[in-house]
Amino acid sequence: MGCSSCATGKDGLPRGCKNNGTCGNDGCNKLTVFDWLSNMALPAGEERFDCVEVRFKNSRKEYFRNPENLTLSIGDVVATEAAPGHDVGIVTLTGELVKVQMKKKKVDWGGEVLPKVYRKASQKDINIWHEARDKEPEVQKKSRELALALGLQMKLSDVEFQGDGSKATFYYTAEDRVDFRQLIKDMAREFGIRIEMRQIGYRQEAARLGGIGSCGRELCCSTWLTDFRSVNTASARYQQLSLNPQKLAGQCGKLKCCLNYELDAYLDALKDFPDQDVRIKTQKGLAACQKIDIFKGLMWFCYLDEPAAWHKLTVQQVNEIIELSKKRKPVASLEEYAAELLEDDNKDASYENVVGQDSLTRFDKPKNVRAKKKNKRRRNNSNRKRSKNG
Template identity: 75%
Template sequence: MGCSSCSTAKDGQPRGCKNNGTCGTDGCNKLTVFDWLSNMSLPNGAKPFDCVEVRFKNSRKEFFRNTENLTLSIGDVVATQAQSGHDVGMVTLTGELVKVQMKKKKEDHHSPDLPKIYRRASQKDIDKWQKCRGREEEIKKRSREIAIILGLQMKISDVEFQGDGSKATFYYTAEERVDFRQLIKDMAKAFGIRIEMRQIGYRQEAQRLGGIGSCGRELCCSTWLTDFRSVSTSSARYQQLSLNPQKLAGQCGKLKCCLNYELDMYLEALTDFPSSDTKLQTEKGLAFCQKADIFKSTLWFSYRNEPSNWHALSKDQVLEIIQKNKKKEKVASLEEYVADNSVQEEMAFENVVGQDSLTRFDRPKRRKNRNRKSRKNQKRRPKNA
């Protein structure tokens, strides 16, 4: 992630826009939304939508009403209403597309309880906000030490300060219920701020912290994925993946969300595909299905007495055999159908230039030089000798 002007400097911060990845140019923001209505003007007499989307630390986004009719654009830092005091965030979306996002997230834009935007953040607000953000790592480390001393089975994964610095929200994960009343007292005494504890799931933790997946790209949940659908091992079975928990699990320890991306295509292809427990009756014996390839429309069968000898049949051939078996007819053998499938493959590439193989250095050297030397020595010797 990062816009064209964001290159890493010596101190680890982006060079160019100097906004630490919050420049609002569609590439630096987590869970960014492309405003495809930004270049379109409103009809005559239409008023602009009075709600905006504001992002706070990491992936937390909320909707606010622009009661002051401020001319806001993506990337503006604003002071917003909070339960007590005010918070500071960055505008990520404006205009009619905010109404679509609110409808998607089931937010009522007519609700009078919708929080408001106070003003554009002044330099004093931004300085105080950045000062509080600079304390988060130190406070997170000390809070973890306090939790370990109290013997609580929980993991504090992230700390988020409110814009005015009066309150800090601690995000934690735990497998069981945790009594953190003493923890709140100790942290409030040590930090001198109001404490709010919020439990999140392991997927929400990975969404907030971010990371690199096994595919080499950034995590989907921290870049564009907004909803978490349930993922089960049946998704891997339908796609004929090995049920290896180390390969199927993501950074959060749960099953990868990408297992659901191509599941609908597999389910649609399997509607007219023979079942995996299909048995074919032949005169040579009963044959069982060992493997199926949806892309090639091929199934592999083997006889009961020869489980290691597989025969590749096309989907149409298997359906034909099944129809004959329903009529109580047996085919002679699977080898007849396999012989029909055996077509000589055409050579797609031929080395007409005479290029050497890449593995030519792996071959053992031949002992030609010694034979040549012995022949030369025999020629040099006199005939009398």
């Protein structure tokens, strides 16, 4: 993420192209795709793929056909077909890689329903486009005031003007169904344009607006994550995480998508573990599991009548005790296995000085040994003189 026009200057301060994610080289855009086929020539007789990927505000990308075979490259501003009028966007991908992306997103490139690229945008088109984009914050503020006046339970999170300025799409989130017919009439009367309302989910809202997560990095949904998989609290339970909604929830208010990233590794590690609700039967009494360490393969058990005394066992030891219990040969107590594990830990805990036999004060200022010897001689001589005079 980042381009030459957004890089830092000589004084260390960011230059700032002020394009708000619409840089010409597509280097600082959201969900950008690196064209790794750009330097490869097509085989002889092979025609160039006639579809391009065009990016609009935030992370919205659509695919258009290039019927006029215009010479388009990444960063070109083009006027595309819209209903009604035309829209203005930036080309983010051309060539054979567009086909790969369309196949990934299940877009049919063989039909006639694919919209078209009209032309490269003229300076007049770009001026109208920028004027429409500049009006979006004020329109969003006014539309929120209209929604509050009508008492609608909805949040208008974003406004996107069409490139010709004749239409605006309002993205909103809501818990329940909202009757916004009166709101559309009021906004059409206030702004004098065509209005389209589009409901999005909370995750899609976070992806459109972007932000910084609790990890200190940009949100995954706004930079590279394109498929939103369901996340539930079971993912946190498998990873031994505290079920704290404030820590597990992202900026969208839902469970963080990153809870699924390491889930498969935890599930593989848990295959050898017995059920946490299992009760171990010994001659001393029943014991229940209190805690587990998944990657170290350890489990802590305590007797039901001694909940304060925990005994650390390995997964192999627990499975062995369970098998003996099934054979009606319960072990005497857990202390035997815990003692064996303690002896093994002491054997493995042998300390080796990898630094060597250096002193901790080896970097301190060396003391002047000669001066010490000289002072000692002076003291001895003075003591001898005093003894003779006395």
